[in-house]
Every structure is written in structure tokens, then in C-alpha cells.
């Protein structure tokens with residue numbers, strides 16, 4: 001959450017893409033070097049507003065893909081049962097996600113869930129470090145942070161999982177997908193993805 005950027009554009013956090021654009025247009029009109037009073041303050045204000053605008057648009061697009069994944073976005077498969085992504089928290093390697101959805105008719109239904117698949121980094125093989133340069137004096141290769149995974153030892157990639165939600169899973173409102181959570185490369189350990197379902201009457205439509 002880019003608090004500074006929201007403040008910069010006088011927006012409440014969670015503002016929509018349309019609101020972000022409108023807020024920037026308003027500030028741009030006031031401070032644009034060509035139309036504003038043209039002082040140094042105006043130029044600085046215009047520049048920082050523009051920077052905030054770019055950052056928020058990017059952030060909104062990323063979150064939008066997450067939130068309204070179920071209602072389709074490019075390249076993500078359309079979930080047969082749309083849902084809204086309400087939040088995510090981590091506990092150790094386990095990842096807990098909350099979804100809102102309208103209960104479809106029938107005893108079972110399918111949803112397509114995005115999850116981050118973590119694989120050991122092929123460059124450092126999960127060590128998080130690569131061999132650095134040889135120190136000629138000590139004749140020792142000093143390990144360095146792996147540039148490919150930034151020392152995490154794992155590469156994350158968004159993948160999609162089709163889940164058949166049975167009557168029982170829906171009743172319980174919660175289910176666990178083994179191994180679809182976080183990944184600890186040093187121990188090759190995988191956490192679970194625990195999904196909570198909240199049934200609602202209607203889903204708000206994304207913009």
C-alpha cells in the first residue's frame with residue numbers, strides 16, 4: 001500500500017482506477033507547467049503528482065487482477081464460479097486466503113484459484129547465493145547473493161488451480177490445499193493454502 005502516493009493525490013486508499021485518473025487530472029490542471037502559474041513549486045508538485053499517479057495505477061492494476069480474478073482478466077483463466085479475493089495472510093509457510101462468492105446452484109462447483117508456485121531457483125539451486133569472485137589472496141570463492149532470486153533461493157510464479165468445491169467443503173466454508181502455500185527452499189518444505197469461503201448475495205462488479 002503506497003500511503004504517500006494516495007496522500008499526494010488526496011485519495012482514500014483503495015480508490016478506483018477512475019478516481020486515481022480524475023484526481024491526477026485535477027492536480028495536473030492546477031500545476032501543469034504549461035497551464036499553472038508556472039512557478040518552481042508547480043513544477044515540483046506536478047512531477048510528484050505524476051509519479052504518484054503512475055505508482056497507484058500500477059498498484060491498482062496488480063490488485064485488480066487479484067481481486068477480480070474470478071471475473072476475468074487477460075491471460076488468467078476465467079473461474080467457472082466468480083469470486084472476490086478479500087485478503088491474504090501468512091502464518092509460517094501456510095497462506096490463508098479469503099474469498100467471497102455467490103453460492104451457485106448444485107451440490108458442487110468449481111473455482112479457479114491463483115496461487116504462487118515457488119520453485120527452487122535454477123541459478124543458485126535454492127541456496128540463495130552464488131559463487132562470487134575468487135579472492136586471489138585467500139584463494140576462496142566468496143558466496144554472493146544470487147541476483148536471480150535476490151537471495152531468497154526460490155522463484156515465485158503465479159499459477160492456477162482448479163478446485164472442485166464439494167457440498168461438504170462449502171458447508172464447512174473452509175478447505176486446505178496441501179503444498180500450495182509458501183516454500184522454504186533450504187528445507188524444500190512447502191506450506192498449505194487454506195481457503196475460506198464467504199457466501200454473499202451479490203458480488204460487486206470490478207471497474
Ligand SMILES: [Zn+2]
Nearest residue numbers: 121124146149
Ligand atoms: Zn537464486
